[in-house]
Amino acid sequence: MEDVLTELPPPSRFFLEDLNNFTPPTPPLPSPFLLLSNPNSKTPLRPSLLIIALSTPSLYLLHHLSSKTLTGTLVLPEISSSGNSVEPSLKDKSCNLYAITHANESIILANFQYSVPSERTHAIAKTLIGQQIIPERVLIFDCIQSRNFRGRLSTDDTFALKLETAVERKGVPLLKSLNYFPSGSVIEGLGAALLGRCQMKNIKGSLCVSWPELGGSVTSTLKSVLLKDVLPGLELKIDANGEDEGLRFGHKHHYIDSDLYT
Amino acid sequence: MEFNLEEGKHLYDECSTLILPALSIGNVGQLAVDLLIASTNAERIGCLDDPNVLPCVGNDAYIPTPQGDLALPLEAYESPSSALTLIQQRSPVVKGRMIEYAKNLADFAAACGKKHVIILSSLDFGRWQTIDMSSGQQIYYLSNTTVDGADDQCEKLGWKRMKEYDPNQKLWKYLNTLAEGSVSQDDISLLEDDLGEEDYYPSLPFAAMFSCFKAKGLKVTCLLCYCSEGDNIPDAFHLAEAACNLVGLRPDTFKGNEGGGWVIPFSWQSVYGPPPDMSLF
Numbered sequence: 001m002e003d004v005l006t007e008l009p010p011p012s013r014f015f016l017e018d019l020n021n022f023t024p025p026t027p028p029l030p031s032p033f034l035l036l037s038n039p040n041s042k043t044p045l046r047p048s049l050l051i052i053a054l055s056t057p058s059l060y061l062l063h064h065l066s067s068k069t070l071t072g073t074l075v076l077p078e079i080s081s082s083g084n085s086v087e088p089s090l091k092d093k094s095c096n097l098y099a100i101t102h103a104n105e106s107i108i109l110a111n112f113q114y115s116v117p118s119e120r121t122h123a124i125a126k127t128l129i130g131q132q133i134i135p136e137r138v139l140i141f142d143c144i145q146s147r148n149f150r151g152r153l154s155t156d157d158t159f160a161l162k163l164e165t166a167v168e169r170k171g172v173p174l175l176k177s178l179n180y181f182p183s184g185s186v187i188e189g190l191g192a193a194l195l196g197r198c199q200m201k202n203i204k205g206s207l208c209v210s211w212p213e214l215g216g217s218v219t220s221t222l223k224s225v226l227l228k229d230v231l232p233g234l235e236l237k238i239d240a241n242g243e244d245e246g247l248r249f250g251h252k253h254h255y256i257d258s259d260l261y262t
Numbered sequence: 263m264e265f266n267l268e269e270g271k272h273l274y275d276e277c278s279t280l281i282l283p284a285l286s287i288g289n290v291g292q293l294a295v296d297l298l299i300a301s302t303n304a305e306r307i308g309c310l311d312d313p314n315v316l317p318c319v320g321n322d323a324y325i326p327t328p329q330g331d332l333a334l335p336l337e338a339y340e341s342p343s344s345a346l347t348l349i350q351q352r353s354p355v356v357k358g359r360m361i362e363y364a365k366n367l368a369d370f371a372a373a374c375g376k377k378h379v380i381i382l383s384s385l386d387f388g389r390w391q392t393i394d395m396s397s398g399q400q401i402y403y404l405s406n407t408t409v410d411g412a413d414d415q416c417e418k419l420g421w422k423r424m425k426e427y428d429p430n431q432k433l434w435k436y437l438n439t440l441a442e443g444s445v446s447q448d449d450i451s452l453l454e455d456d457l458g459e460e461d462y463y464p465s466l467p468f469a470a471m472f473s474c475f476k477a478k479g480l481k482v483t484c485l486l487c488y489c490s491e492g493d494n495i496p497d498a499f500h501l502a503e504a505a506c507n508l509v510g511l512r513p514d515t516f517k518g519n520e521g522g523g524w525v526i527p528f529s530w531q532s533v534y535g536p537p538p539d540m541s542l543f
Contacts, residue, residue: 014285014287014354017357018285018354018355018357019285019286019287019465019466019467020360020465020466021360021361021437021464021465021466021467021469021470022433022465023357023358023360024358025356025357025358025359026357026358118316118317118356119316119356119357121316121317122313122317123313125317148318150532150533151532162330163319163320163321163330163332164330164332165332166268166269166331166332169330169331180321180328180329180330181320181321182321182328182532183320183321183322183323183328183528183529183532184320184321184323184528184529184530184531184532184533185320185321185532186318186319186320186333186352186353187318187319187320188316188317188318188353189317190317191319192317192318192319193317195319195332196311196317196319196334196335197311199266199309199332199334200264200266200309200311202266207319
């Protein structure tokens with residue numbers, strides 16, 4: 001039996017290095033940058049809507065938008081493109097930018113297909129929003145992080161919630177059919193950095209977070225949100241087995257998700 | 263550090279005292295600031311953006327029926343009736359960037375014309391060297407009023423000066439030089455020896471903030487209490503009450519239903535997760 005007096009305490013909410021002024025900082029990385037199909041343009045792109053897909057089901061759905069044109073890519077110098085295919089693929093480690101024309105609106109879609117550490121997200125958000133791309137409105141698709149959610153989460157449940165910037169809440173909201181993310185829980189990472197950037201720049205911004213992280217049911221939920229609130233009438237080219245593929249896509253095999261196996 | 267003032271809001275000149283948390287064991291400083299914001303009915307006037315703070319977003323943490331007001335990692339609140347500005351920090355600092363963050367905070371406070379900065383922090387009970395059982399939950403303090411960290415007002419309130427503060431100690435001196443910009447953190451190689459027990463206090467976030475605010479010529483007081491990690495809400499009450507005593511506020515004049523008039527932030531309902539699933543029973 002363990003000795004209750006001398007056994008190790010449970011893990012702290014903080015790592016020791018989080019509370020140490022003299023922890024050495026990690027070496028700085030080169031800034032992310034955008035490579036656009038029209039690199040000589042001196043004027044920023046001003047789409048009416050910038051959609052940024054981070055979650056697995058949203059990446060799957062938006063990859064299957066039929067009427068999109070590859071228009072650029074976001075480059076993180078530390079991310080290797082080894083193993084990426086010439087034609088955009090869901091398996092690539094990339095963040096491609098696409099132009100979509102829908103109902104006379106100019107829309108840019110960013111499919112963010114790799115994970116990044118939290119420390120990098122501020123720089124990425126700055127690159128995507130407010131410099132070469134100045135959108136009127138931003139919509140981010142992310143997933144609920146169970147470690148940061150203070151309510152009950154069951155994989156049997158399927159739902160989507162939202163958070164919005166102040167200026168988005170003032171007008172007619174984009175995501176009319178969703179309830180707000182509950183107080184007491186938080187979202188961290190790139191989705192949070194992007195929405196925070198919108199708030200600081202007074203841009204209309206919405207963050208749609210969904211649960212569970214992947215699967216056919218949440219893919220259907222997001223498809224409904226897309227077609228009802230965001231892009232009504234848009235064509236999504238998903239074949240008869242598309243819902244099943246949505247189930248399988250995103251199941252990461254971590255032992256082969258490595259540059260060693262490209 | 264960028265400051266985004268909310269539409270229709272402005273900084274109040276009379277809010278010359280700034281209260282903010284330092285990251286510390288049990289998140290006590292942050293819990294105490296939550297309590298003060300809710301209880302003084304402080305209004306949010308804007309948010310701060312700093313690349314040294316990790317991002318997070320959430321729904322309004324304070325009102326009983328949140329309407330979707332976005333909560334961000336660094337937010338500024340003011341309570342003109344209490345003459346207080348409060349900054350709440352909701353997420354950690356990027357590893358190794360605490361001093362940069364503290365410098366940015368100090369620059370912001372000085373630019374806004376703050377006169378007195380109060381830093382709320384906890385200390386690890388496991389490091390408590392001298393157990394004084396007669397004093398109950400003792401509040402410790404560190405002030406730049408005098409060179410050795412003492413302050414008459416704090417002494418009159420029955421608090422004890424943090425005796426581990428030694429301005430001539432290696433790391434406290436090093437913090438001062440970093441805060442003044444005389445050396446860069448790359449020069450940490452100047453510290454040739456491994457860090458010892460006496461280096462614990464200057465290594466903590468409150469020490470970086472203390473040194474940076476001091477370097478800007480602001481009056482700064484750190485209020486500290488020892489605790490262990492667990493349910494740290496009682497520690498937060500204790501520290502918040504100490505802050506009120508320092509600025510001359512009486513919690514029994516707050517409009518809350520809790521004992522002493524405190525208003526409990528709505529987000530605290532789920533601070534330790536959801537209640538147990540009663541269907542188990």
